[in-house]
Structures are given as structure tokens and as C-alpha cells.
Amino acid sequence: MTSRLRLVIAAVLTIVLLGGATVYGIIAFSGYQARLDAPSQVDTTTAPAVDTGSRIVFRNTATGAGYGLESSVPLSDPKGTRAIGTVACDRIYSTAKYSMCLRIDRGVLTTFSATLYDAKWQAKKAWALPGIPSRTRISADSKLVAFTSFVTGESYGTVGFATATQISSTDGTDYGNLEAFALMIDGQRNTAADRNFWGVTFSTDDNVFYATASTGGRTWLVKGDLAARTLTTVTQTAECPSLSPDGTRVAYKKNVSTSTTAYWSIAVLDLATGVEKLLPEKRSVDDQVDWLDDSTLLYGMPRIDSPGDSDIWSIPFAGTAAGSRFIQHAWSPSVVRE
């Protein structure tokens, strides 16, 4: 081959390949637009300006119009028509007064944020996050919020696993990053620099909360005291706790894997007796579960065959039955009782 011929072949192949990729991108984009404009695969209605009534709020992951938006169904009819809101969230948690919305702000420079909305969906306060959103909770009386994100850059700078968890009050007081709290592991003060905290759940007294602490590859359920700024271990190998509405039990995901790849079961700890029970969910659950009521848990499970879609499942905490699909095409549930 002459060098001229090589150049021509290289140019043609470059154009074909990059052109082909561009065409693929355009088709994917128009396909995405078509899906966006298409009616949702589930029954939907436009949410009223102010949500009312006892309901389950979640992120809608049904293909079609309203994908990724905050949505809700009546608590009395979870399989019924869902009301689609206007705010896009990757992780959401609502109470009667507020909603916390963690978001990936996509763009050439992708950033991450947490926004507190009031009942009319007006932004009240916003925080920048240092990485991909993970968990968020609001206390039942709507006075405290907590949110966790990963500390990630673009992956070529990722320094292992790090999380940042902050607690604030909805009226503006910041309690700061949990790393600044005193961590007591089995009665000993721990100051290791690889401490990480995530997944807060609040009790009803606006002071006590539960969260996950980790250091040296181990995790603990910790009981936090906001006034004293302390975190005290309760039990080992527990992540993303969720306190039952009556305050007697904590449900969490428990790593039952014996290899380096985590495999999480759902466990429920009775706070009075200290008895821990594993629930009969065979799949690995990577979510912060929520309580539908004092006897049933809700959790999200991604759909393996359809990236970006998931379902909310329910399981009785008593361990009497396996999980079942509760709301299809949905993620990040919270139960609002009014």
C-alpha cells in the first residue's frame, strides 16, 4: 500500500466509525425524546400544586413522560394512578411539610445537589454535594433533614470509598458533617481517619438518630445524639438503618457475604431485646428501607433487564412471607401520613 492509499483508507474508516457513532447517538437521542413524549407505561395524572392526603412519594421510573420526576400514589391505593410532579430527583424523601430531593445536575460539568422543597414545591434551601447522591431522610415532625452523598470525582481520581453525611434543621441550623461527631465504638473513642458515616434515620425527639458508621472495613449501627454530638455503636454489620414509626425496631441492610463483594440481606433489630432477625428476601438489597407501617417494610430493587428502572417491594418485618412487588417502576419510597 502506498502511504497515500493508507491515508485515504484511514480517513474513510475514521469518518465511517465516528459518523456511525454520531448516527447511533442521534438515533438514541430521538429514541429518548420519543420515549419522553410517549405516554407513560403506567397510569398517570398531573399532581396538584399542593400534595395532600396520606400518600407514598417516590421517584417515577416508568418509561415515558414523567420519567425521573417526583410522584405519589395514595396510601390507600398504592397500585392506582400515580400523580406526577414537576421536580426531577434521583433520591427523594417526603414528609407532610417538606421534601428532600438529591439530584445529579447533568451537564458538561456534572455536579450534584440536595434541595429542600416545601409542600408547594418551592425550593427553600439547597446544598452542593461532593459526589453522587446516596441517602436522605427528614424527621417525622419535619424539623431535621439528613443527606448522604459519595465523595467522588471523576473516576480517575477516586480514592477508595468515601461518604459525606450532613444533618441540618429545616429552619436553617447546620449540624455539620457527622465526621465531626465523637464516635464511640464499644465504649472506646475512635478517631481513625477512615471513618465514614451514611444513612441517617431520625427518632421522634429531634435529638436521637441512628446511622451507619464504618472504619477499617467494618460497619456498625450507631445511635447518634445531636445535642451531645456523639455516635455510639449499637450493633455490628448494619447499614442504612430505618427506625420503625413506633420507635421500637430498626431495619437495615446487613452484609452477609463471605467474599469481598457485598451481599445485603434485610435485617430487623428489636431495640428492647437486642434480637436481630434476617428477612426472607433472597436477593441482595442495596437501599435504605422504609417502614410502610409498624409491620411492613418497603425497599427498591433495580430491574436487571432494564437499566434505570426499578420497583418498590414490600415485605412483612415478621419474616412470615417473601417480598412482593408493591409499586412498579418506582424508586426511593417515603410514606407521608396526614
Add this chain to the structure above:
Amino acid sequence: MYISLNERGDAEQPSEATAQVKRRVSSVVITLGIVSMLTDVSSESVAAILPLYITSAMGLSTIAYGFIDGLYQGVSAVVRIGGGWASDRADQPKWIAFFGYGISALAKVWLLFAGGFAMIIAVVTVDRLGKGVRTAPRDALITASSDPSNLGRSFGVHRMLDTIGAAVGPLLAFVILYFIPTGYTTVFVVSLAFAIVGVILLGLLVPNRRPRSERAAASSEPRRPFRWRNLNDPRLRRLMLAAGVLGLLTVGDGFIYLVLQARGSFAAQWFPLLYVGTNVAFFVFAVPLGRLADRFGRVRIFVIGHGALLSAYALTALPVGGATITILCMVLLGFFYAATDGVLAALAAQFSPPGNTASGIAATQTVVAVARLIASTGFGVLWFAIGRVDAMLIVAAVLALAIPAVVVILRPLLTVAKTA
């Protein structure tokens, strides 16, 4: 002068006719730079969105990359040496590099069909193994295609193009996700296209060089067989020692960013962008510093680059914060990479015996990679033990002592490098 300038002595006295040509960087170097740029667009676009893909699309929480990264670094060091050895041994740098680029491109095909976390990690690992294989033979090709007196500049041009790719890749990926929020497959397809184009350009447009045969033909000496002990050159040994000592004091950028972040010296939202900033500074400085290295001595620029690293450490340890400090840190880190990455390859090539360029470069880069791995692990331990700022101060202090020591080690090379 007690050492001959360079064993490729005749190239040192340019004739009038070649003087003009020498000002320009060889088109082969530019093509290799473009190949690297395309490949980096391909790899970094995928790397940038993987955490999002794993969390958003697959619904998993990100699992520590740290341990995988360590594993890959260790394997990569071995593979890199192997790539350099194979290149010199077969006297076929182009085709060994082609093999490295090729398996990275194949990994991208696999990515389209990979499901599950373990598969994705396997794909990323194969991609990086390809990177390990190709680096040294490619740098040997750059050396063979450049005028020795312009080597710093050639590497500067190559690293500039390479880093542009590394900066553009994530941006391209995020633009795709901006228009198609669920468009991970589109990112993978685009990444694959870039990877294949890179391989095609390398295969079709880059002429192979056979450094050992060419030398044998030119000097009518018999072609010398490849031997590891050829690398036992006192100057190369000094260079590796110096680079190793400095590598032991080079902690990962991620730690510097985390110290800045912990200090609260910038809003959390900027954290994901620090890597982009450092890359921009790297490609801006790469060519000017490569040229300066050719003019004022590569050893000098290499040492000065570590001075910039020292300044970055010192800045993070300052009790004051703010956007200015953060930006200065990014600029200093970019300067550090621009002054050390290509320049080290140029120095290693300069002090490697003819026909051993790829293995000489591979050995030097491996020394640095292993030293940095030890540095990051050690720094992690120090960080846990005494806290981030104190750990940073200690490393800065030791680096401040090590730089003059390295100057002493490298002094014999200084004269050579300046004249060469």
C-alpha cells in the same frame, strides 16, 4: 567532558539541511499523539461515568474502587515491563503498541455486552492492562522518530495531545448524558468508535521502527541481542534511583483534593471538577516545559517539577483556604505532571542504550509507578494515624529534603543533559 554526549553521537551535529527539519516535531509523534488522544477519549469517557452507571443505572452503591485500583497498579507494573521487553526483544515497538491498543479496544466491545459489577470491573482491568502494554513501546517509537535534541518537546507534544483526550473524554460523556440521561450505551458505543479509530490510525499511518536493526545497518555492527543487563548503565541507574526516591514522596492527587475539601476551602460542587482543572493545566504546560527541558536541561525541569509538587503540598497545609488556593494547587499539579511525565520518558530514552529504549523507559516508569503506589498506601496509613494536614506537612518536609538529595544524585547527568 568525561562522558560522551550521547551514543547516538552523529545526530548531535546537525547539518544545515536538517536544522530546519529539526525545529518541527515529527509527524509520527503527532500521529501517535492523536492515537493516544482518541484512546484517552475512549477510556476516560467510560471511566468518568462508571460511578454514575453503577449507582443510577444498576442501582448499586459504589463499591470501593480503591482495592481494585491497587490490584491494577501492581499488575500494570509487571505488564509494562513485559511490554518494554517484548518491544525491544522483537525489535517491533509498533506492533507491540498495536497489541496494547488493540486489547483496550476489544475491552470496549466487551463492555457493550457486560452486565453486573464484576464484569464491568473486568473490562476496566483489561482496558488498563492494554495501557500497561502499550506505553513503553509507544514511547520508544516517539524516541525513534524524534531528533534526540528535541526529545523533550516531542514528548511534550505527545503528552499534550494525550491529556487533551483525557480532559475531553469525560466532558463528551457528560454531554451525551446531558442530552440522553439514560444514554450509557451511547457512551459505550462512542467510546468503542474512538478506540477503533485510534487503533486504525496507529496501524495504517504510523511507520514501524526497528531501532536495533536500523542501528546495526547504519554502523555495520552486528545486531546486538537484547539483554536486560544492557540497562545496567550508571546514568540510567542514577535516573531510576532519583525518580524512585521522588516517586516515594508523590501521593495521589486525590489525597490533595480531599485535604482541600476537608479544609472547606471551596464549595463541594467543585470537587468533581478538580481533575479537569489539573488536566487543563497539564496540557497547557506540556509543550512549553518540554521545550524548556530541551533547552535548559531535562534534569533541571524534572527537579523543578517536583518543586511545584512541593509547593502544592505546602499550600494544602496552609491554614488559609479559598478558591485561589484551590486553583493554585490545580495549576501546580498540572505543572508538576507536565514537567515530569514526558520529561522522564525523554530522560529514560536518552540514557537507555540503543536498542533498549522501550525496556529502559518501561523500567524507569515502573520504578516510578511502584514507588507512587507505595507512597499512596503509606500516605493513607499516615493520614489515618496522624490526620490529613499533619500527614501532608510531613510529606512536604521530607520532599523538601529529598529534592536537594536528588540534585546531588543527578548532578552527573546534569552536565550531559544540558549539552545533549
